[in-house]
Amino acid sequence: MKEGNYMKTLLIILLILFSKVSYSNDYFNALELFNKRKITESVELFKNVAKDEKNPKRSDAMYNLAIIFDNGFGISADKTRALFYYEAASELSNMYAQYNLGWKYFNGENVNKDVIKAFQLYKAASDYGHPQAMYNLAHMYYSGVGTVKNLKLAYKMFLNAKISGIDESNYFIEKITQELTPQELIVLTEEFASLIEEKIPLPVALDDDEKSN
Numbered sequence: 001m002k003e004g005n006y007m008k009t010l011l012i013i014l015l016i017l018f019s020k021v022s023y024s025n026d027y028f029n030a031l032e033l034f035n036k037r038k039i040t041e042s043v044e045l046f047k048n049v050a051k052d053e054k055n056p057k058r059s060d061a062m063y064n065l066a067i068i069f070d071n072g073f074g075i076s077a078d079k080t081r082a083l084f085y086y087e088a089a090s091e092l093s094n095m096y097a098q099y100n101l102g103w104k105y106f107n108g109e110n111v112n113k114d115v116i117k118a119f120q121l122y123k124a125a126s127d128y129g130h131p132q133a134m135y136n137l138a139h140m141y142y143s144g145v146g147t148v149k150n151l152k153l154a155y156k157m158f159l160n161a162k163i164s165g166i167d168e169s170n171y172f173i174e175k176i177t178q179e180l181t182p183q184e185l186i187v188l189t190e191e192f193a194s195l196i197e198e199k200i201p202l203p204v205a206l207d208d209d210e211k212s213n
Contacts, residue, residue, distance in 0.1 A: 026048050026049050026052075027045070027046070027055065027057035029045055030042045030043075030045035030046045030049065033045065034064075034068075034074075037074060039073060039075055040074075043065065043068060046061040046062075046064055046065050046068075047061075047065065050062045050088070058092065059089045059092035059093070059094035060089075060094065062086075062088045062097065063085070063086075063089040063094050063096050063097045065081075065082075065085040066082045066084075066085035066086040066089060066097060066100070067082075068082075069082035069085065070086075070100075079110045080110075082110075083101075083110055083111065085097075086100055086101045086104070090121065090124075093124070095124070095128035095130040095133070096125075096130070098124045098125035098130070098133070099121070099122065099125040099130050099132060099133045101121050102117075102118045102119075102120075102121030103118070103136075105121065106118035106122075106136070115140070116146050116147075118140075118146055119137070119140050119145075119146035119147050122140065123137055126157070126160070129164070131161055131165055131166050132161075132166065134157050134160045134161040134164060135157075135158070135161040135166045135168065135169060138153075138154050138156075138157030138158040138160075138169070138172065139154075139172070141153045141154035141157060142154035142172060142176070151176055151179065151180065152188060154176060155173065155176050155188055155192070156192055158172045158173050158176070159173065159192060
């Protein structure tokens with residue numbers, strides 16, 4: 001399974017607008033401090049936000065703390081503390097934390113490998129629109145790792161991932177079309193036509209003679 005580009009993603013600091021909501025002030029101040037390489041001060045503010053149950057940026061603060069501790073950005077890496085914040089942010093439906101945590105469980109990084117747990121986390125992240133989670137989830141449906149093999153759901157999730165910009169999905173979309181009968185493929189293309197909405201071309205069903213060429 002592709003590791004993806006998200007495990008080493010920096011903090012959510014680009015293309016972000018400063019909110020006027022008073023609860024969010026500490027969060028954006030923490031981002032500003034991080035950009036100025038004042039990591040210790042930044043971490044303390046992120047912790048304040050993470051503790052504040054009323055703060056709308058709480059899960060983002062937890063995720064950023066997880067990234068800082070996981071990668072040792074400006075401080076000593078602390079994988080145990082990173083895992084704590086990944087778990088906490090995941091419980092608050094932060095899709096980035098869910099994806100990273102799913103990756104850890106799938107690969108057994110600092111946790112006991114658990115592909116079923118990885119599947120559940122990828123599923124949660126994909127439901128919130130995380131493209132790489134969609135791709136990884138599709139691959140698990142395709143291979144039957146962590147779940148029951150299901151080419152129909154794999155096909156759907158690879159299409160979703162492709163629409164979301166994961167070009168690697170093309171290979172598996174084409175591969176699945178070769179593994180299905182023309183009749184099965186027709187049913188799938190009809191079922192998912194509304195999903196595509198002409199955003200990407202659907203594979204053409206091949207007859208048995210064409211498949212052998």
